[in-house]
Amino acid sequence: MTPEDTRNILIGIVCVAIAACVPLVFNGYWLSVALTAMMYIALSTSWALFSGPTHYISLASGAFFGIGGYLVATGMSDYNLSFWLMMAVSAVVATVFAGLIGMATLRLSGVYFVIFTLGLAEMIRNMVSWLQNNVLGSRGLYVLTDFTEAHIYWMLLTVSVAVFILGALIARSRLGFAMRIIGNDETVARHVGINTARAKVLLFMTTGFFAAIVGAIIAPRYSYIEPNLVFSPELSFLVVIMALLGGMHRLWGPLLGVIPFTLIWEAISIWIPNFTTLFLGLAFLTIVYFLPNGVVGLLEKLRGGATP
């Protein structure tokens, strides 16, 4: 380990320790904001593990998140299964599902992949809604647990830490190096001997896995689950925009996007709730025009370092 690695690990430990204390200091409204932020930290960071190096913008986060939330709700409400079991089941289902989508679509390039993932997420939402209403009977699904907001927050913190550790390990591995090459030039990647499809599918599955876990953990917060709530297209867009705002070429980039964005989003939802969609659009434009490399890119520019 280089001195830099040691420094980063120490900074990481301090950040996690501070984050872990949040529920001890805050409760009520601010804890709930922190919980939302923690959810997006896990989602955006894991999303960027795949989309950062490949530049494939996936709008399927909502689908995987929904699988997590919905399976936990169905399992607990209809079959009396335990929360933990359903969380594990949903993670497996989402990972397998992501693998299938990956194998089918990752040869699509650029905009086709974006549209496909968006369409796919919408299709799943409608299918589950239809099943719920016509086959399973339109009963509500309740997720009743003893978890407090603090518990949910700590669980999400654990997931976020896992995402960061995994991300750091991948960055040092052959897989991480392969992804950087793929992001630069996929043709070269294939011709130096990288199985590009396998590498991309693996990371896409990782993204699906974490989104489902987060969806499962969040389910008890909602208590009452219906498909349109958990298979939310808005969530997919928020995950993307926060990662873009932070910057996707560093592991800790999305973190720097999630925190400011969550705060602004909360403020707007309270002050001018009818304008959230407008804000989302404006934020997209602003980021694309003024912060193409996100907050991280801006910081690196200010420090005089070159952005890769």
Place this chain on the structure above:
Amino acid sequence: MSSGRTLLDIVGLTKSFGGLVAVNGLSFNVKEREVVGVIGPNGSGKTTVLNLISGAFRPTSGSIHLSGQDITRKPAHHIARTGVARTFQLVRVLPGLSVSDNVMAGAVFGRRRLWRQQARSHAQSLIERVGLHDKHRLPVSSLTYIDQKRVELARALAGDPQILLLDEWLAGLNPSELQTGISLIQSLSEEGRTIVLVEHVMDAIRTLCDRCIVMNSGQLLAEGSPDAVLSDPAVITAYLGDD
């Protein structure tokens, strides 16, 4: 001239794009330690042949064997690991990576599959081999055209290929760079590398190649020593037209 065992064996290779037959029933082989030039007029299918060997395209029919292994319809990454490395007609470096990482890409994922310190020192030795001694930390985008070509060559060599495919590696170089380039490839050949090169620079062909394959309209027009094929009336007609 070499008389080693056959390394690359191509039989009846055909590739059609819709109605256009780019390569039509081409057969030839390359022996170990041999340098073979693939020449012919523009559009005769030379680059397509390299693309078929390296797996960028899949042949419509025919077969390609490398050291007895069938690589005919294998994906490009598999072919690369079996031992085929290439450069591209329009130089393709990895712009976001340093010179050292560019070359490491070949060392890490090619036939040798080295990692960490081994890969780095292997890459370093090749960077020096192609003449980029003091430039390994630079971003590749800051390099001149010939230096980018050197990076590409070092990356191809880093995978320790059984056969090296050079697609107009010498194109676009000025006269003095050309001399440097030719002697670099010559030194690789003297090391015992097996090389197939597509080239338009006739000086290079004469200096470097043991044997030439001349293509015209996707078919084999002539085969033999550079001097013999370049004075073949059929070859002259293909290049210059009748009269």
